[in-house]
Amino acid sequence: MVDPMHFEASADDYAAARPSYPAALWQRMRTLGLLSRGARALDLGAGSGQATGPLLHAGLRVTAIEPGPRLAAHLRAAHPVADVRICRAEDMQFSASSFDLVVAATSIHWMDLDVLLPKIYTILTSRGRLAVWRNVFGDADAPTTHFRARIAEIVAARQAPPRPGPPAEDLDATIVALTTSGLFEVTDASTYRWTLELDAAAIGRLFRTFSDWSAGEVEQAVEAVRAVGGTVTEHYSSWLVVLAPIERPSTP
Template sequence: MGGAGFEDHFDRNAERYERARPPYPPALWRALRELGALTPGARALDIGAGTGQATAPLVEAGLAVTAVEPGPALAARLATRVPGATVVNARAEDIALDAGAFDLVTAATAVHWFDLEVLLPRLHAALVPGGLLVVWRNVYGDPEAEVTPFRRGIQAIVDRRQAPPRPGPGELEVDRWRERLTAGGLFLAERTVNLRWSIDLDSARVRDLFTTFSDWTPEEADEAAAVADRLGGTVTEHYATWLIALRRAELAD
């Protein structure tokens, strides 16, 4: 997981991050297969990899994966969890990338932490002609889903918080993210996918999950768990996940 200023937060909570962050939905992996992104033997670069929520399925699909994660504790857990991946403990903006070294680059719930002006030209060079950059992001609390008692309780906590702003467009501003990713002409948007899904969480997992959010305090995470406890101990959380697939543009000499 990238992001100067937030790396320490994720790394301090590496154990919670590994056990609490939910897997990406099956529909996302179906979309990647339809794009031809999961070809066995293909070389993939997974940036901002965390503890491997995307890395592990990529390896399981038969890809040769290099996973880049700046947090040392997260990277260590990633290496243990996904021994089939090559794990690099560094910022994606800083690593050496050979020209044409990868067929696929993935950034899973991490794009908002990167310096895209630095990173995108390096990814363009590192991809083969016609290579894919696929960016996706989980949004916790789908605004189009039914407003549940749990979400009302979480909103009450949010309404009295003073959270620091996150970099980049808002988490649901998919059009603005697509514009940023294509602005320099290095990548062409090929497909955008919007998914909605849900998962049941017990109060312990709610506490762990909200603790991993960079703008939530441990006390606020305890409050979120208390909301779940008041509702019987297990709640349904609704998610939105968007995916943008971009093709490497061929530039004139």
């Protein structure tokens, strides 16, 4: 299994290179009424603040949970208004009904859902929502570029340790994982496609943040960019799933 603290060791690259989430995803959140000004939001596995920033910009009051001290320092520097707590999501302690919205942005697969979901269920208000989304670095429905063909060759030739949780692109498997407890039901699910222009240096920074890529493999990816002229258009996708807590029957 890959090291969950890999991102802490790559904190500077993570803060510089990890892309934000597509505007259409945030628009969907607004349409669903999840970005109400003054609402209390909890960002789990917040990294350097890729979700925290837009939540604050929308006027929410944000508490951000991040286990890595270096990443948390980046987050605090970028978003000093956020209440940043350094701990694992599974170890957080909040009173019941503390939050209107709990989000996990490209982070839920690192967490123990058997521990986490009951905690989220307790700290959400009765009308609160859990929003989980993830950037998928690669879009299987997009035309295969020369760069992506080379990346596929690098991946096929290596023996990388497994990542935790369902595959990044498998939204259905993630939904099963999030609903098996019987605590939550899906109220909305959507997928977004987008592109990003990256040069060789940007590919190096980004791929160094991938938990299952070695330094040698990252350098091969950088060389692949140089081989096609120094810039590539990457086709990515993101999915969003929104869940509501299921009301428990009252005890007589």
